[in-house]
Amino acid sequence: xxxxxxxxxxxxxxxxxxxxxxxxxxxxxxxxxxxxxxxxxxxxxxxxxxxxxxxxxxxxxxxxxxxxxxxxxxxxxxxxxxxxxxxxxxxxxxxxxxxxxxxxxxxxxxxxxxxxxxxxxxxxxxxxxxxxxxxxxxxxxxxxxxxxxxxxxxxxxxxxxxxxxxxxxxxxxxxxxxxxxxxxxxxxxxxx
Amino acid sequence: xxxxxxxxxxxxxxxxxxxxxxxxxxxxxxxxxxxxxxxxxxxxxxxxxxxxxxxxxxxxxxxxxxxxxxxxxxxxxxxxxxxxxxxxxxxxxxxxxxxxxxxxxxxxxxxxxxxxxxxxxxxxxxxxxxxxxxxxxxxxxxxxxxxxxxxxxxxxxxxxxxxxxxxxxxxxxxxxxxxxxxxxxxxxxxxxxxxxxxxxxxxxxxxxxxxxxxxxxxxxxxxxxxxxxxxxxxxxxxxxxxxxxxxxxxxxxxxxxxxxxxxxxxxxxxxxxxxxxxxxxxxxxxxxxxxxxxxxxxxxxxxxxxxxxxxxxxxxxxxxxxxxxxxxxxxxxxxxxxxxxxxxxxxxxxxxxxxxxxxxxxxxxxxxxxxxxxxxxxxxxxxxxxxxxxxxxxxxxxxxxxxxxxxxxxxxxxxxxxxxxxxxxxxxxxxxxxxxxxxxxxxxxxxxxxxxxxxxxxxxxxxxxxxxxxxxxxxxxxxxxxxxxxxxxxxxxxxxxxxxxxxxxxxxxxxxxxxxxxxxxxxxxxxxxxxxxxxxxxxxxxxxxxxxxxxxxxxxxxxxxxxxxxxxxxxxxx
Numbered sequence: 174x175x176x177x178x179x180x181x182x183x184x185x186x187x188x189x190x191x192x193x194x195x196x197x198x199x200x201x202x203x204x205x206x207x208x209x210x211x212x213x214x215x216x217x218x219x220x221x222x223x224x225x226x227x228x229x230x231x232x233x234x235x236x237x238x239x240x241x242x243x244x245x246x247x248x249x250x251x252x253x254x255x256x257x258x259x260x261x262x263x264x265x266x267x268x269x270x271x272x273x274x275x276x277x278x279x280x281x282x283x284x285x286x287x288x289x290x291x292x293x294x295x296x297x298x299x300x301x302x303x304x305x306x307x308x309x310x311x312x313x314x315x316x317x318x319x320x321x322x323x324x325x326x327x328x329x330x331x332x333x334x335x336x337x338x339x340x341x342x343x344x345x346x347x348x349x350x351x352x353x354x355x356x357x358x359x360x361x362x363x364x365x
Numbered sequence: 366x367x368x369x370x371x372x373x374x375x376x377x378x379x380x381x382x383x384x385x386x387x388x389x390x391x392x393x394x395x396x397x398x399x400x401x402x403x404x405x406x407x408x409x410x411x412x413x414x415x416x417x418x419x420x421x422x423x424x425x426x427x428x429x430x431x432x433x434x435x436x437x438x439x440x441x442x443x444x445x446x447x448x449x450x451x452x453x454x455x456x457x458x459x460x461x462x463x464x465x466x467x468x469x470x471x472x473x474x475x476x477x478x479x480x481x482x483x484x485x486x487x488x489x490x491x492x493x494x495x496x497x498x499x500x501x502x503x504x505x506x507x508x509x510x511x512x513x514x515x516x517x518x519x520x521x522x523x524x525x526x527x528x529x530x531x532x533x534x535x536x537x538x539x540x541x542x543x544x545x546x547x548x549x550x551x552x553x554x555x556x557x558x559x560x561x562x563x564x565x566x567x568x569x570x571x572x573x574x575x576x577x578x579x580x581x582x583x584x585x586x587x588x589x590x591x592x593x594x595x596x597x598x599x600x601x602x603x604x605x606x607x608x609x610x611x612x613x614x615x616x617x618x619x620x621x622x623x624x625x626x627x628x629x630x631x632x633x634x635x636x637x638x639x640x641x642x643x644x645x646x647x648x649x650x651x652x653x654x655x656x657x658x659x660x661x662x663x664x665x666x667x668x669x670x671x672x673x674x675x676x677x678x679x680x681x682x683x684x685x686x687x688x689x690x691x692x693x694x695x696x697x698x699x700x701x702x703x704x705x706x707x708x709x710x711x712x713x714x715x716x717x718x719x720x721x722x723x724x725x726x727x728x729x730x731x732x733x734x735x736x737x738x739x740x741x742x743x744x745x746x747x748x749x750x751x752x753x754x755x756x757x758x759x760x761x762x763x764x765x766x767x768x769x770x771x772x773x774x775x776x777x778x779x780x781x782x783x784x785x786x787x788x789x790x791x792x793x794x795x796x797x798x799x800x801x802x803x804x805x806x807x808x809x810x811x812x813x814x815x816x817x818x819x820x821x822x823x824x825x826x827x828x829x830x831x832x833x834x835x836x837x838x839x840x841x842x843x844x845x846x847x848x849x850x851x852x853x854x855x856x857x858x859x860x861x862x863x864x865x866x867x868x869x870x871x872x873x874x875x876x877x878x879x880x881x882x883x884x885x886x887x888x889x890x891x892x893x894x895x896x897x898x899x900x901x902x903x904x905x906x907x908x909x910x911x912x913x914x915x916x917x918x919x920x921x922x923x924x925x926x927x928x929x930x931x932x933x934x935x936x937x938x939x
Contacts, residue, residue: 184698185700186703197369197531198369201367201368201369201533206533207369207531207532207533208497208530208531208532209369209530209531209532210526210529210530210531211371211529211530211531212473212474212525212529213394213395213397213398213474213529213809218700218701218702218703218728218731218807219698219700219701219702219703219906220698220699220700220701221697221698232532233603233604233606233607234600234603234604234606234607234673234674235497235526235527235530235532235600235603236526236673236674238673238674238675238685239675239685239686239687239688240675240685240686240687240688241674241675241686251695251696251698252698254691254693254695255695255698257688257689257690257691258687258688258689258690259688260688260689261686261688262686273906273918274906274909275696275697275698275699276698276699276701276734276735276736276904276906277696277697277699277735278696278909279901279904279906279908279909279910280735280736280901280904281901281910282696282735283694283696283697284696285696286691286693286694286695286696289691289693292691292693293691296689296691298689306920315920
């Protein structure tokens with residue numbers, strides 16, 4: 174199998190590390206060679222962050238490059254637009270529609286671009302856009318945005334529900350499992 | 366058992382399997398997790414040392430005592446530990462001694478992009494360079510065998526993409542190792558007479574290590590074609606394999622110092638075109654050229670930043686996809702001080718007083734970015750105090766009344782104390798502000814000698830910063846709460862006006878600490894808000910303007926109330 178590439182993008186502190194951990198666990202248990210690459214440190218302080226997940230028969234590079242991502246999983250819509258060039262021709266976006274103003278917008282030095290979902294769709298790109306924050310709150314915690322996104326991503330994978338559930342269980346503390354299972358379902362069954 | 370494991374965690378696992386008993390490190394991205402993972406093994410004593418020099422010396426002490434030992438640091442940390450390293454090369458070890466140095470090509474979280482391979486050459490010690498997690502684990506174990514067989518400290522060089530990538534490893538069990546300490550003045554007391562006798566031993570060791578490098582399985586040839594041969598190591602190997610697969614022959618080097626001679630010559634003789642692919646400085650390339658071989662490297666590949674598969678592909682004239690993008694300008698999202706960060710109030714006060722702020726290494730470096738834009742210098746750990754001293758000595762009254770050094774609690778313990786000793790001893794009229802957020806923040810919350818807790822979070826010795834500064838000869842020492850803008854302003858004004866050295870300790874724990882209890886978030890009463898943007902001057906990521914009124918993001922605000930102290934209309938409420 175040709176190596177598949179996922180990038181998870183968002184704002185430092187939004188929970189992308191847990192999402193990549195669950196994905197990595199899942200893909201390894203499905204028998205793939207897997208590499209996950211993260212960035213720790215300075216950029217985690219509210220900066221733009223990217224995590225790479227790659228899987229296949231044999232994976233070499235730990236990173237995904239421009240024009241290579243089969244999936245972009247995004248926690249914030251401006252970040253979706255920022256990392257758009259990483260999407261492969263025909264790739265799929267799964268994104269949260271939440272807007273978090275970056276400092277240049279807060280200080281008035283720049284403007285937050287409008288109608289990003291529509292513009293991406295108009296460019297002929299496949300995009301699943303949903304208000305994950307509302308869905309996560311519905312599930313019981315605003316921190317479950319990452320799991321809502323994974324739920325939606327699962328829709329595009331030929332991997333059993335049991336395997337996803339096992340990876341959730343293995344990586345989420347027991348007292349938050351129910352909330353996260355609910356968040357996963359809400360994402361998976363989202364009908365845009 | 367097969368597991369997906371972070372490179373740094375795999376290295377820690379390798380330490381455990383190798384029977385390591387002692388770990389002393391100072392945190393630094395991207396090296397920190399090695400020690401944080403090692404501490405999870407009961408068989409390994411782990412600690413955070415005040416700095417990398419102390420860590421390496423302590424690890425050597427443990428080696429001397431007959432237990433396998435380790436210290437971890439980032440590239441710039443090895444600058445601090447270089448002093449013991451260069452002479453440890455002469456003394457050699459008792460039980461195995463290994464140090465990791467994690468480089469940060471691409472500067473994801475660093476102040477420079479130095480290539481630490483130079484240290485291995487300069488200090489004449491072997492260096493191993495893993496290219497994924499499995500190698501990180503196995504090279505850690507091998508490093509101890511080399512250390513004991515050749516009587517030398519061994520360096521393992523990581524980089525961000527190996528340290529912070531997860532890949533598959535196979536684990537095994539721990540094997541215990543220990544030796545007995547024996548007094549040996551000729552080997553361990555490096556006064557000139559003894560050191561002169563040790564230096565030839567170092568040179569002879571290097572000769573034997575080159576022989577080892579010729580045959581060690583971690584330097585291996587993957588031969589597929591005679592058209593092109595690529596010599597590479599570390600994460601560059603992964604990019605080369607990604608791009609070329611089996612369409613290029615590869616000499617993959619796991620040992621980067623000393624480099625083999627015959628192995629390289631033989632590989633070169635089998636291929637029509639020879640290329641070196643290595644990030645940053647031309648270490649391998651220079652060596653290959655010194656053997657009189659025709660080789661390409663620097664003319665194809667940049668000497669700055671990290672590589673990727675696209676970069677390698679393009680360098681070899683292969684087509685890549687640039688991907689799609691929108692016509693919109695995407696605003697940058699630089700890192701910012703978190704909502705509720707205790708540093709914010711202090712930086713606002715410094716900006717208001719138009720101070721010249723010479724800064725240091727830590728989260729508070731973000732005091733240099735808009736809208737605060739207050740810090741004017743960031744160099745290395747501890748430099749804020751030394752630089753302020755020199756600055757004030759030269760400019761005198763012109764600068765003394767408005768210049769401050771700003772340094773975090775952990776950075777102060779690391780190498781700020783000696784700078785303060787200089788201020789106290791040579792009497793510059795300098796004001797030093799210690800930003801005491803009671804943790805090492807940027808690297809992800811590690812304890813330090815002023816927090817009163819050890820690496821496991823258990824009670825430990827606690828250095829009293831006020832008493833320490835006074836004992837060093839600073840008479841004016843005061844503590845302020847950075848959430849209280851009036852108090853900050855008064856302290857800065859008075860200490861800058863004083864005609865002697867002073868220290869202000871700005872004390873408030875990091876807002877991200879789990880032990881910190883936050884007040885409920887604030888909101889803005891839109892009827893009271895006049896849209897004057899006074900609250901925007903502090904650059905809090907939780908505050909933005911919507912339709913001419915300030916709005917507080919309820920998911921981010923931790924209720925610190927710094928913004929409300931700036932509001933002329935008292936529009937912030939709970």
